[in-house]
Structure formats: C-alpha cells, structure tokens
Amino acid sequence: MDGPSGTGKSTVSRRLAIACGAAYLDTGAMYRTVTLAVLRAGFEGDNPKAEDVAVAAVADIRSVTDPTAPAILLDGEDVESEIRGPEVTAAVSAVSALPAVREALVERQRTLIADATGGTQGSSGGIVVEGRDIGSVVCPDAPLKVYLTASEEVRAARRGAQDRKAGRDGDLATVLADVRRRDQLDSTRKTSPLHAAPDALVVDTDDLSVDDVLAELLHLVHDRGLVS
Numbered sequence: 001m002d003g004p005s006g007t008g009k010s011t012v013s014r015r016l017a018i019a020c021g022a023a024y025l026d027t028g029a030m031y032r033t034v035t036l037a038v039l040r041a042g043f044e045g046d047n048p049k050a051e052d053v054a055v056a057a058v059a060d061i062r063s064v065t066d067p068t069a070p071a072i073l074l075d076g077e078d079v080e081s082e083i084r085g086p087e088v089t090a091a092v093s094a095v096s097a098l099p100a101v102r103e104a105l106v107e108r109q110r111t112l113i114a115d116a117t118g119g120t121q122g123s124s125g126g127i128v129v130e131g132r133d134i135g136s137v138v139c140p141d142a143p144l145k146v147y148l149t150a151s152e153e154v155r156a157a158r159r160g161a162q163d164r165k166a167g168r169d170g171d172l173a174t175v176l177a178d179v180r181r182r183d184q185l186d187s188t189r190k191t192s193p194l195h196a197a198p199d200a201l202v203v204d205t206d207d208l209s210v211d212d213v214l215a216e217l218l219h220l221v222h223d224r225g226l227v228s
C-alpha cells in the first residue's frame with residue numbers, strides 16, 4: 001500500500017490486515033524512528049553525519065507487526081508517540097532520501113515480509129505493508145499493489161484532524177504547507193521517489209470513506225484468492 005501522507009493509508013492498511021488475519025508493517029514509522037535517532041544524536045536531517053547515525057540505528061529498531069497493537073521500539077523504548085511529533089515530521093524527508101538509509105531499511109523490511117509470508121519463521125498469514133516504495137521497490141512481486149491518492153486539501157484536512165486528536169497543533173495552513181513540502185521532497189528525491197508502480201491499482205480517496213476503501217480492497221483480496 002503506497003501513497004502520500006493523509007490518504008488514509010495507515011487506517012486502511014491496519015484494518016485490512018485485521019480483516020485478513022495478516023500482519024501489518026508501517027515502513028514510514030521505520031523512517032521516522034531512524035530520524036529520531038539522528039535528532040537525538042544532535043544532527044539535522046541534512047547533516048553529512050546523519051546517514052551514518054541513521055544506518056547504525058536500523059539495528060536498534062524493532063517493529064511489532066500485530067495490526068491490533070502495532071508498535072515501534074528504538075533500543076527497547078516505545079517511540080510511537082514521539083516519532084509523530086513536529087520535529088521528526090520536519091526532518092524525516094531529508095533522512096529518508098539518503099541512499100544508505102533506504103538500502104538498510106529496505107533489507108530489514110524484506111526480512112519482516114519474508115517472515116510473515118512463510119519465510120524463515122513460518123507464520124504465513126501474509127502481511128499488509130504500507131509506505132512510499134513498497135510496490136515499486138521493496139516488494140515488486142506483491143500479489144496486490146494499491147496506490148492511494150487524494151487531493152492536497154483533503155489530505156491536509158485529514159492530517160490536521162489526526163494531529164488534533166493526538167493533542168498536537170493541527171492548524172490547517174501549517175499542515176497544508178507541510179503536506180506540500182513533504183510531497184515535493186518525497187516525489188523528487190533521487191532514490192526510490194514516491195510514484196505508483198505500473199501495476200498498482202490507483203484509488204482516489206477524495207470522496208471515499210475509510211469503510212468504502214476497505215470494502216473495495218477486501219473485494220479485491222478475495223477476488224484474487226489471497227484469503228480463503
């Protein structure tokens with residue numbers, strides 16, 4: 001499941017995973033967590049040392065892939081709430097554009113996916129993975145690729161509502177500016193820019209509720225025989 005922020009990706013992905021008895025992996029949380037490690041080390045995202053710190057931090061990350069209680073740990077500490085804050089959000093695009101960071105995280109993501117799909121540890125309920133480059137780079141052979149989109153305004157309104165619900169400042173103009181800035185950075189970076197894989201199903205969610213999107217995806221999942 002790929003697409004820019006504010007398209008409902010996380011909610012839809014989690015609910016789809018629960019409905020299918022699959023695992024769930026939020027790769028954005030991984031990029032956010034290595035960014036947190038960079039900031040804690042005292043660097044900005046565009047500092048030349050950021051890449052080394054972020055790559056080293058990959059070994060200290062643990063993703064909990066249970067869709068009913070997803071979590072991300074950095075050195076054993078639950079950082080779920082901190083990685084959604086404004087400092088990490090402002091720095092994450094720069095860190096996630098660094099090629100060595102992407103390489104290290106993509107490798108980790110592929111291992112988690114292999115584990116959830118009958119690989120080394122044998123649980124075989126499948127996995128719903130969300131991010132920006134899942135269908136295009138991480139999992140080019142995924143049996144179902146979905147790319148969620150929505151207009152900037154709708155995405156900013158959703159992000160703002162999410163922020164306010166979590167007790168953060170969700171001022172619309174600020175959120176819209178941030179959505180635009182991150183879209184620009186994420187879709188123009190050299191390594192794995194955000195784009196829909198050629199064989200992805202593109203779903204415009206402007207006029208669709210989460211329930212609508214979920215119903216469409218469940219239909220597809222059953223149609224393709226991905227769950228019994």
Ligand code: DC
Pocket residue numbers: 005027028029031032092093096097130131132133134182186
């Ligand atoms: O989904 P999110 O907003 O939590 O993602 C945070 C940032 O991480 C986003 O600005 C782009 C980056 N990201 C990425 O480059 N590749 C991914 N697979 C997931 C996220």
